[in-house]
Amino acid sequence: xxxxxxxxxxxxxxxxxxxxxxxxxxxxxxxxxxxxxxxxxxxxxxxxxxxxxxxxxxxxxxxxxxxxxxxxxxxxxxxxxxxxxxxxxxxxxxxxxxxxxxxxxxxxxxxxxxxxxxxxxxxxxxxxxxxxxxxxxxxxxxxxxxxxxxxxxxxxxxxxxxxxxxxxxxxxxxxxxxxxxxxxxxxxxxxxxxxxxxxxxxxxxxxxxxxxxxxxxxxxxxxxxxxxxxxxxxxxxxxxxxxxxxxxxxxxxxxxxxxxxxxxxxxxxxxxxxxxxxxxxxxxxxxxxxxxxxxxxxxxxxxxxxxxxxxxxxxxxxxxxxxxxxxxxx
Numbered sequence: 146x147x148x149x150x151x152x153x154x155x156x157x158x159x160x161x162x163x164x165x166x167x168x169x170x171x172x173x174x175x176x177x178x179x180x181x182x183x184x185x186x187x188x189x190x191x192x193x194x195x196x197x198x199x200x201x202x203x204x205x206x207x208x209x210x211x212x213x214x215x216x217x218x219x220x221x222x223x224x225x226x227x228x229x230x231x232x233x234x235x236x237x238x239x240x241x242x243x244x245x246x247x248x249x250x251x252x253x254x255x256x257x258x259x260x261x262x263x264x265x266x267x268x269x270x271x272x273x274x275x276x277x278x279x280x281x282x283x284x285x286x287x288x289x290x291x292x293x294x295x296x297x298x299x300x301x302x303x304x305x306x307x308x309x310x311x312x313x314x315x316x317x318x319x320x321x322x323x324x325x326x327x328x329x330x331x332x333x334x335x336x337x338x339x340x341x342x343x344x345x346x347x348x349x350x351x352x353x354x355x356x357x358x359x360x361x362x363x364x365x366x367x368x369x370x371x372x373x374x375x376x377x378x379x380x381x382x383x384x385x386x387x388x389x390x391x392x393x394x395x396x397x398x399x400x401x402x403x404x405x406x407x408x409x410x411x412x413x414x415x416x417x418x419x420x421x422x423x424x425x426x427x428x429x430x431x432x433x434x435x436x437x438x439x440x441x442x443x444x445x446x447x448x449x450x451x452x453x454x455x456x457x458x459x460x461x462x463x464x465x466x467x468x469x470x471x472x473x474x475x
Contacts, residue, residue: 146188147176147308152295152320159271159293164330168322171330175323176304187305190231194312195221197243202314204288207254209281211314212243232306234435237278240310250435252428253281256342256371260463263419265367267291270337273361275326276344279306280319286340287319294319297326326354332361342371347394355411362468368413373398374421374462383456390443390452390459401462413466424459 149172156164180188197217203210214222226245229235238249267289274283277296280303286294298304298321307321322329339361341354348354358368375383377400389395399407401418408416429440440459445451450458 147191147304149320151315152322155293155318155320160335161271161295161332167330171328172323176301184301184305187232187302190228191305191308191312193224194228194309195224197221197225197313199243199313202317204284204317207252208239208241208246209284209310210241211310214244217243229309230434232302232309234437235279235306236303236435237281238434240281242310242313248432248434249281250429250432250439253278254285255428256461256463257282257285259420259422260369260371260465261285261289263463263465264369265338267338271335272338272340273297273332273336274340274342275358276341276347277303277321279303280310280321282340282342283319283321284310284317287317291338292318296321297324297329299323299325299328326357326361334360334363334366336361336366337363338367338369340369340371342369345370345372346389346396346398349396351397351399352407352411355407355413359411359413359468364468364470366468368408368464368466368468370404370408370464370466371461372404372464374404374460375400375457376460377402379457385454385456388454389456390440390454391438401464404462404464408464408466412469414469416464416466418462418464420463422461424461 153165153169156162199212199216201213201216222243225243229245229247235247235249237251237253238247240247267286269292272286272291272294274296277283277298280296283294283296301323304321304323339358341358345351345354362368375398381400381403383398385395405416424440426441431439443453444458445453452458
C-alpha cells in the first residue's frame with residue numbers, strides 16, 4: 146500500500162482543499178484496488194526497502210541527493226540498491242540515494258539548467274508539474290522553495306519510483322498524483338506556476354492541453370512549456386505519418402512561431418521562447434539503470450540530424466507565458 150496521507154494533509158492547508166472531496170476515493174480506485182501484475186511487484190519492492198532515517202538531502206544539485214552513506218549500514222545500502230534496481234527502468238534523474246547513484250536515461254538536470262534562470266522564482270508558490278515522470282523536476286522545484294509541488298503522471302512505475310525516494314524525505318512538500326491532468330479534480334485558477342514538459346506532442350489535441358494548463362493557472366500565473374519543435378526551415382507543423390523517433394504517440398510538432406500562435410489563441414500573453422536546443426546523446430542515452438533503446442537508436446545510422454523515419458532529429462523548445470485575466474475560452 147502507498148500512503149498518500151502527507152498529500153492529503155498538505156491539501157488541507159492549501160487552496161486545493163476541495164480536492165479532498167473526491168481525490169482520496171479516486172486514488173484508492175487507481176492504486177489500491179485489484180493490485181496485480183507488475184504493480185504488485187513494485188509495491189512489494191517498496192515494502193521491502195530498509196527503514197533508514199536521514200536529515201541529509203540536497204535538492205539543488207544535478208543529482209537529487211537524499212541520505213548520506215553515514216546514515217546506513219553496508220547491508221542496508223545493498224538492500225536499498227537491490228530494491229531500486231527492481232524498479233528499472235529509471236527514465237528521469239539523476240538521483241543519489243544514500244550514495245547509490247541512479248544514472249537515469251535522461252539527464253533531466255540539463256533541462257532544468259536551461260529553464261531555471263528564466264522563470265519567476267518559485268519561492269512560496271503553489272506549483273503543478275504535468276506529466277512529471279518520477280518527479281525529478283518536482284524535487285528541483287521544492288529545492289527552489291516552492292510552497293507546494295504537485296506532479297501528475299499516470300504511470301504506476303513512476304509512482305513507485307517517486308515513493309522510493311519520498312520514503313526517505315517525507316518532509317519535503319512534493320507529491321505525485323497518479324493521473325493524467327484531465328482526470329484531476331477541478332484545478333481552476335489554483336496554481337501560481339504550471340509546468341508541462343514533454344507532454345504537448347503526445348496529445349491528440351494540443352489546443353485542449355493548452356486550455357487545461359491555462360485553466361489551472363491563476364490570472365497572471367506562469368506557464369513553463371517544453372516541447373518538441375521542428376525547424377521553421379522544414380515546416381511550420383509536422384504531423385508524423387506513423388512514428389516519430391520510434392514513438393507512436395506523437396501527433397503534432399509545430400515550429401516555434403506556430404507554437405506561439407497556439408498560445409495566443411488560448412489567451413496567453415507575454416509569450417517568450419527562452420531556449421531551443423537539440424537533444425543530444427549526452428542528455429538521453431542507455432545506462433545501467435535504463436537498459437532499453439534510447440536516443441542513439443532513434444536516429445538514422447548515417448545522419449544523426451534525422452530520425453530513423455527521416456524527420457528532423459529531436460529539437461526541444463522552452464516557452465514561458467502568462468495567463469491573462471480574461472475568462473473567455475478559445
